[in-house]
Amino acid sequence: MRPQDVVILLKKVSAAGRSITNSQMAKELGISASEVSESLERSRIARLIDSRKQRVNILALQEFIVHGLKYIFPAYPQSKVRGIATAISAPPMNQLIQSGKEVYVWQDSKGDLRGESITPLYKTVPMAVKEDTTLYKLLALTDVFRMGRAREIEIAKNELSAILSKYGEQ
Numbered sequence: 001m002r003p004q005d006v007v008i009l010l011k012k013v014s015a016a017g018r019s020i021t022n023s024q025m026a027k028e029l030g031i032s033a034s035e036v037s038e039s040l041e042r043s044r045i046a047r048l049i050d051s052r053k054q055r056v057n058i059l060a061l062q063e064f065i066v067h068g069l070k071y072i073f074p075a076y077p078q079s080k081v082r083g084i085a086t087a088i089s090a091p092p093m094n095q096l097i098q099s100g101k102e103v104y105v106w107q108d109s110k111g112d113l114r115g116e117s118i119t120p121l122y123k124t125v126p127m128a129v130k131e132d133t134t135l136y137k138l139l140a141l142t143d144v145f146r147m148g149r150a151r152e153i154e155i156a157k158n159e160l161s162a163i164l165s166k167y168g169e170q
Contacts, residue, residue, distance in 0.1 A: 001042060003073050003121040004031060006065070006142065007128070008039045009048055012056050014134035016167045028131065030124030058164050065145055066157055075146035077116035083107045084126050086118050088152055090140035092159050097152060104143065118143055138163060 011025055022040070026033040040053040048060050075087075083105030084090075088097050090104075103115030108126040120126065121142065129136035141163075144156035 001046060001072065002039065004029075004035065005039045005042055005046075005048075006069070006073070007031075007122045007125060007139065008036055009043055009056055009061055010138040010142070011128070011132070011135055012049070013058075013061075013164065013167045014132050014138060029122075029128045031122070056167065058167055062160060062164055065142055065160065066153075069142060069145045070147070073121060073146060075118050075143055077104060077118060077147070079117055080114060081105060081107045081117045082109060082114050083111035083117065084129065085113050085115070086120070086140045087143035087147060089113070089115060091137055093140065093144060093152070093156060096155050096159070104147075118147065134163065 007029060008025065008031070011029055012020070015025070020028075022036045023033045025031075026036045029036070031039075040049060043049040044051060044053055046060075046064075047057060048064065049056050085094065085104070086106050087104040088094065088102065103113055104118050105111060105113050105115040106120045106126045107117050111126070121139065125139055129139060138160070141156050141160050144152050148156060
């Protein structure tokens with residue numbers, strides 16, 4: 001697995017209910033169409049998507065995000081930069097937790113916050129989330145699992161489950 005595989009699977013989830021081609025997904029994510037295709041093949045092998053590469057295995061994806069991301073793709077706060085809120089600083093977590101002074105962001109020169117930089121799962125994440133609020137919430141939640149504390153992770157599990165369960169109803 002590569003970090004962009006998680007981004008692509010979450011994009012499939014956020015696009016539920018509308019037909020999205022690999023080339024559309026590539027354009028919306030700023031990833032090449034061939035990389036999207038290769039990513040979906042890796043996800044098929046990992047059993048995170050069905051054999052036709054159309055339907056995400058929600059339970060497997062949720063288990064991978066909750067229990068695996070922090071080991072495979074950990075995140076650590078870095079220097080202060082301007083950017084887009086993530087982790088506990090972004091919706092839905094910022095409405096559920098009082099974070100005090102901590103502000104975490106994905107670096108973006110047009111961002112509206114200043115905070116500690118978190119390296120996104122893929123370099124185009126800040127661009128991709130500007131047009132897709134569901135993808136934004138999902139990717140911000142993944143950062144909680146990549147770097148969060150136990151209490152934050154428990155809250156994030158419920159939020160992730162709520163969003164992913166809507167996909168299962170499609």
